Amino acid sequence: MSGRVVIVTGASSGIGEATARAFSRAGDRVVLTARRVDRLQQIARELPESLVVTADLARPEQIKRVVEETLRCYGQIDVLVNNAGFGEHNWFDRSSEETLRRQIEVNLIAPILLTKAVLPAMIARRRGTIINVSSVAGRIGTPTLAVYSATKFGLDGFSEAVRREVLPLGIHVCVLSPGVVGGTEFGRERRVDLGLTSPPWLSVTPQRVAEEIVRLADRPRPRRILPGIYWLAVALNTFLPFLVDRSMARVVQKARTSS
């Protein structure tokens, strides 16, 4: 399908940038939003019929503006990709209240408010797809990412509930949960390293995630985990949580004594 109007948040780097490019390649009109206007404009120059709306998603009035400007420019919204987000790697007891609140605002409150803002236009046309970029950390509580995990668990719960409300109105809500994605700016300010490295075959590229997002827009599914092998880890965490507790506690104890 092509010619859709697609809002991509966090389009200035990583998964968001790759997603904006992938939708544009498919012939869609992309609205790129994030805080860094220079990056957005640079990317938009390569994407025909795209629109840049700069916004700090921690500020509700700027969230409303993204939707208003999209509707003013194109008159419709077909797809919303809630991708913007960040995580602070730190021991929870050492993390600042300010960072904790900001993660909740950007990763959880912003996608909720954006969903609320796009729904009236989607419901009026009885069509639309909302794709929320969550994380495997939203299915498995992850040490050093406690608040990040909380935001992504929250996003999963919100998506499931609102999906059941709007599906009868012709609107799809999908959750995509990547594991480790290489080559993005995520975790650049990593402060605590648990010494865990993931094998290359467990890591995916932003382009691979972007392809999956476009596929979800074409054929909506309630949830996807990428790569699929992470379903095994999620199942283990659900049915044998004490095993995961024990192995993670060992890793944490070692990292705590050396940091």
Ligand SMILES: NC(=O)c1ccc[n+]([C@@H]2O[C@H](COP(=O)([O-])OP(=O)(O)OC[C@H]3O[C@@H](n4cnc5c(N)ncnc54)[C@H](OP(=O)(O)O)[C@@H]3O)[C@@H](O)[C@H]2O)c1
């Ligand atoms: N990388 C991974 O391993 C991984 C794994 C699972 C899930 N994810 C999820 O994937 C999504 C994208 O992450 P990424 O890996 O592509 O990281 P990234 O390269 O750091 O991209 C994050 C994007 O979010 C935007 N953003 C951050 N704070 C914002 C704010 N206050 N207002 C507006 N935009 C904001 C950034 O743009 P500006 O700085 O220009 O505002 C940037 O475009 C996130 O939701 C992340 O949780 C990532």
